[in-house]
Amino acid sequence: MVELIKEAIGIGWPVFLLLIGLLLYMQASASDPEQKKAVTFKTMIGMLCALLVFIAIANYKNNFYGESRLLPVSLVMITVMAFIMGLYFPNIGALMKIGGFMFFVAAALSGYGNWLPQVEGGFPPPEVKLDFQSMSAQQLGDEGEKIIFGGIGASKTQGAIGKGQCPLCHGFQQGFLSERAPNLYGIPDRAAERLKEPNYHMNDPASRPSVQKEAFEGSGTATNGQEYIAESHACPSCYVVPGFGVKGSNDGESPMPTIHKPPISLNLGELAAVDTWMYVREGKDAPAYEDIVASYEKFIPEKDRPAEGGEEEAGPGGSLLADGSEPIDKLFMKAGCPGCHTVPGIEGATGKVGPVLFEGSNAPNRIKDPGYKGKAKSVKEYITESILDPNLYVVKDYPPDQMPKDFGVKLSAGAVNKIVDYLSQLKEGQPLPPKE
16 A cells, blocks of 8 residues: 555656646735634645545556456445545535446446456467477476466465366375375386286286276286386276275276277377476486377377377467367367266366266255355356355365366356256256257
8 A cells, every 4th residue: 555655756747846836825824823723624625635646656557467356446445535526625526426326336246347257358369389299398397287287386386277187186295195196206216016907917917806997908007117107198097096996896997088089189298298207307317208109199199199289279378278168079079077067068078076967956956955055046156156166165075276277268258158057957867958
């Protein structure tokens, strides 16, 4: 506030000098002490009102291009100024009060608009081609950190999630207790030890107790630590770390999606970048880029490998995932919903980390739940609220802080509305809605 006052004085000092000069002139012209007091009082009121106006200008100037929600404060200050002027200057009182009321209404509407979750419009994002093969290990690791957490250095930010969506389930910090998937700190050393565990069956994949024996017929199993990491990404259910299987599967099925397929769809270069980061962040020498790619080629047949190119989508606060123009199937995939949720009617949307999205049936019951603290009154309002503020109500038996909180900036309003419209029509035991 002190800085704003300083800036306001810096902007409006000519006006303040003019008012002081006017005060001195009118005092010299006043004929009695009472008149001098009245002149002084009204001049001070005028200076206060001028200060409010210039603070409002300084606040507007400082916050116009940022993400602050303080812009309506400027309108509030001008409203206060108008009512003060109307109170102490009867000659212009009616005009000031009318103006003050208009500014009050504008401030209320602006404040409400700033309070609402913001979504970005849908301009096609620029394409950035990355040449992973020519990068140093550190550069490749930086790209891996961006893929996992959304930015370089973001691994230290709680709740940061990138295209890979790994932090939704995995922990990455030493000593962090992961409840839904193994903590990946120390995986460069631990990976080779997994091959020795009884249920891994390195030489006899057919003996595995898991629902999937091999990544594809004839692929075999991993023979070293890096191949184990690659197999875990390409075929999460080939071997499930004890305690982290789907509930009721006796650790025979993993809840983790295959990350080279939709909705995540990391290509070989991106997978190499992710793995390299897990080595370099612990100060270890990462395998060569070619060796990491070869480890994935062992478990991902050529027909299933996503196109290379390392395209990244740029947008405010990360990437704009979808603008709403996509078919509903592709929209769900781009938003990443199938990585955690089963979405009836959407091919490949079989995630088991979050609830099944029969929201037409689920939403009315959740709104009636005594633990519900949101403001939704309808199914569509509840779904919108769940997308934009997922921690407002957490479904029983599912932990908080798992769903990304930035869909308000990563999905356009059109994309959110399209998702909401589809989910609101999903009712358990009833026909699926058309996919428009």
